[in-house]
Amino acid sequence: MSDTGEEWQVARRRKGAARKSKPIQVSSYSSCCQEQLDIGKTVKRIRDTVSELRSEVFCQLWKEQVLVAGSATLSKPPENRDTDGTTDQLSRCPQLECVCYGLGSFSSCVSARFQLAMLLLLLDAGQIPLRDCSVYDPMFSSGERDVLRELGLTVLTENEEGKRLVTKPTLFYLMHCGKALYNNLLWKNWSTKCLSQMIIIGNSFTGMMDRTIEREFKRDYSYVTQAVSVCEEGQLPCPSRLIDIFSDTAVITFPTSSLNKLPQSTWAEPPEPKYQHCPDLEIIQREAKS
Template sequence: MAATGGRRRRRGRAGAGEGGAVLRRLREARDDLLSSGFWAASAGAVRAPLGGGAEPPARCVCYGLGRFSGCAAARLQLAFLLLLLEELRVPPGRCSLFDPAFSAQEEAALGELGLRLLPENEEGKHGVGGSGTLFYMVHCGKALYNNLLWRNWSAGTLSRMVIIGNSFRGMEERLLSRIFERDYPYIAKVLKGTEEVALPAHPRYLDTFNDTSVHWFPLQKLKELSPEVWDFTEEPTYQDCDDLEIIRREDRAERRSPAAAEP
């Protein structure tokens, strides 16, 4: 991203009117969530981890939002994120986002909202450290969740996390157990230490928030897992995975290289 920063800034200024239109459509999406009652119905699921012993999040990381300037579903997901930050009292400046598909216009719009951009593709391997962290990952690939769990693989660290994204239980139900345990072992191993509450179904948003749940990891439940669970710390490689649903860091670099090589 740094190599193209100057070009992106020029494009951002030239498209200021377009950026205003994006923000206007985003406000409309927020109003839609509020007027439909979906946000009010979802608030209980959003607050469930706090009542279940999870640490209140001090910051947020969002992956895989998509092209919200042209996609109504992505816009609704971003509007939901902004409502979520308000509800949990996480300042926008403590929310970082990454999606390799973001345009310069979309990056500028996120900046206008006070949100931050992660500087590189982490492939989901974001360390929580000592802060309670909310991960917002609606409709992301399974490998991204698996990588995130691997990066924070200890009871003390996982207990500081809340993940809003694809249902872990749904993943288990849809995959053959041998494939699930081979390709996504960290999701498979943490299931018994996970609490999960689904967002409510709403006829207007069946494609936008389907299969989305709030997940958290109570420390006591994690401590009840067998010691062998924590002994396994191998970094995921997905060599045998036939349906890898994430963009790897090297994939992004390969797509940029031809343009970078031009005189």
């Protein structure tokens, strides 16, 4: 029980706010874990978790909803469903790529490991090549980066802070990430062309608003605030025993028909978010270049 308790404590610390003014340092404990991480054993633990999730009913429902969203984003009509509830045409979307931010330390945190396993299952369901999924978290140790490469994923080397411009239909896997990361992503793609090519698997935008003082939310996260009125959210199911891992997760898309209803002035020269009133920003920002 103590090991499990420690894992959940790591998860809570990982998902908590990171102070903007505090420099990021690698502790001696973290360095020790990097040296001792058994790559093969860690890969096996992840694959065992994938096998555990694969048989779950809620996992099949996740795959179905995500694949339907992928079909809509790629502007392809769904075909007849397979016996497992997915869609035949939807399971072949080579145009779709994936970006995953904020996964956490999956070698020590059970929730992060389950979230990684779910990501691998969704990539398999959509037949998205592993190399077309880019992952990044400033918390990854060197050993964890090696594990991700061993699995076949592409490990990013730069902290993009979510500011990635999409050039093709892209699935963003952002499990329990900070509000600023979502806001940054929306700002960078604040146009009808870019937003309509995005699928987000992450925290419900409406849920974020409900848990934050409205005045402060509109001031600090203006792009999420505006997106609420034009996005479509499909809440993803979560069994009670995994509530801390997959709760409040939705598939979020941006239909062109909804985006086109907004006045053209909505998209004119969107200012970059500064977060001047957020002392406890929920993301780790990249270090300023001297």
